[in-house]
Amino acid sequence: MVDPTCGPLCAFAGLPAIAGSGDGVVAKERDGLGIARITARDRQLAALERLVQRRFHLLLPKGARRTGCGEVSLAGVGPESWLMTCENAGNAFAIGLRDSLGGPATVVDLSDAYVMLRLAGAKVRETLAKLVPVDLHERSFQVDDVAQTVAEHMAVTLWRLGDLAGGEAVFEISVGRSLARSLHGAIRESAAEFGFVFEPA
Amino acid sequence: MRIECPFCGERDHSEFAYFGDAACARPAPGAADAQARFVEAVYLRENPAGAHRELWYHEFGCRSWLQVTRDTRTHEILEVRLARESTAP
Ligand SMILES: [Zn+2]
Numbered sequence: 001m002v003d004p005t006c007g008p009l010c011a012f013a014g015l016p017a018i019a020g021s022g023d024g025v026v027a028k029e030r031d032g033l034g035i036a037r038i039t040a041r042d043r044q045l046a047a048l049e050r051l052v053q054r055r056f057h058l059l060l061p062k063g064a065r066r067t068g069c070g071e072v073s074l075a076g077v078g079p080e081s082w083l084m085t086c087e088n089a090g091n092a093f094a095i096g097l098r099d100s101l102g103g104p105a106t107v108v109d110l111s112d113a114y115v116m117l118r119l120a121g122a123k124v125r126e127t128l129a130k131l132v133p134v135d136l137h138e139r140s141f142q143v144d145d146v147a148q149t150v151a152e153h154m155a156v157t158l159w160r161l162g163d164l165a166g167g168e169a170v171f172e173i174s175v176g177r178s179l180a181r182s183l184h185g186a187i188r189e190s191a192a193e194f195g196f197v198f199e200p201a
Numbered sequence: 202m203r204i205e206c207p208f209c210g211e212r213d214h215s216e217f218a219y220f221g222d223a224a225c226a227r228p229a230p231g232a233a234d235a236q237a238r239f240v241e242a243v244y245l246r247e248n249p250a251g252a253h254r255e256l257w258y259h260e261f262g263c264r265s266w267l268q269v270t271r272d273t274r275t276h277e278i279l280e281v282r283l284a285r286e287s288t289a290p
Pocket residue numbers: 206207208209210259262263264265
């Protein structure tokens with residue numbers, strides 16, 4: 001048993017990197033993300049909207065939708081509430097957000113609370129269909145749609161990124177860090193018949 | 202049974218937690234007949250066979266409180282709105 005107080009531990013450490021044969025589903029760990037939840041304070045939505053636009057050149061998405069510009073993305077996760085991510089920023093992202101958006105919004109650093117996987121491959125929809133009770137057909141769950149739901153009883157946030165050049169769909173799924181191994185197991189088992197490949201950070 | 206969450210869309214009822222009667226107002230604790238009013242509020246509920254206004258929490262979704270009007274005989278959902286936007290009771 002590794003002493004968890006010794007240093008940062010990869011949430012997916014030591015898990016199998018393949019299941020079955022082939023690459024029907026490829027899961028890649030999203031490491032180093034800065035993740036923060038921002039929620040507009042009472043009657044401060046318009047002020048928050050202006051600040052986000054000025055600072056990040058982004059419009060707050062309406063409803064369960066996401067948007068991105070450069071390293072930063074914004075996903076609607078509740079009324080007047082968004083999950084913001086920033087590549088390779090870690091906890092510094094939320095600290096910066098507190099300065100820039102802390103007036104009209106509450107900012108909660110979730111960088112260490114969630115882990116995220118990027119899922120691609122020809123069989124990613126068939127695999128997710130075994131796990132989540134949301135219709136992921138391309139017409140029903142469109143590029144930049146966001147869903148918070150359950151996957152094998154685990155609360156997850158799921159969104160669809162832009163398709164790859166060949167038209168293949170790409171999703172990102174995040175879960176509470178303590179459930180990382182369970183989510184990895186659920187996806188691995190569900191994808192095994194199509195071939196599963198895991199790329200840790 | 203499915204509930205159409207105003208934020209998330211139509212979801213299975215297993216994503217939601219039931220809280221209870223949305224039509225029941227908390228009596229004023231300082232009123233002269235406060236004790237009788239509280240007994241009424243706690244124990245004497247309508248229990249209608251038909252439309253019932255109730256509070257549900259979208260726990261495995263957007264974590265919003267919802268005010269749902271449900272037909273207690275058929276589980277038909279007649280109306281859903283965010284509790285923060287409702288004027289009830
Ligand atoms: Zn919802």
